[in-house]
Amino acid sequence: MKKQISCPKCGKKTHFTPKNPYRPFCSERCQLIDLGAWVEEEYRIPTENSANLDEIPTNEESDEDLHSSESTFLH
Ligand SMILES: [Zn+2]
Numbered sequence: 107m108k109k110q111i112s113c114p115k116c117g118k119k120t121h122f123t124p125k126n127p128y129r130p131f132c133s134e135r136c137q138l139i140d141l142g143a144w145v146e147e148e149y150r151i152p153t154e155n156s157a158n159l160d161e162i163p164t165n166e167e168s169d170e171d172l173h174s175s176e177s178t179f180l181h
Contacts, residue, residue, distance in 0.1 A: 108121060108123075109121065109122045109123065110122070111129075111130055113130070113131050113132035113133075113136050114130055114131065114136075114140065115131055115132075115136035115137075115139055115140055116132065116136055118132045118136075119132075120132035120133075
């Protein structure tokens, strides 16, 4: 009984057996490409944080304006 599967990377038919150390991939190359793509996704997370920082200075500016006009009115 032979169990054939398609490589998740290139779609090539390969055997899902203990003889294939790269299963479910067809070759070492496809296995390494998949690991590389996984690492790239990890590095994308800090980029989202710097986008959020851009919004903070705008909020602080309008907050300061409210405080300065308030103290001028009280004195
Ligand atoms: Zn492959």
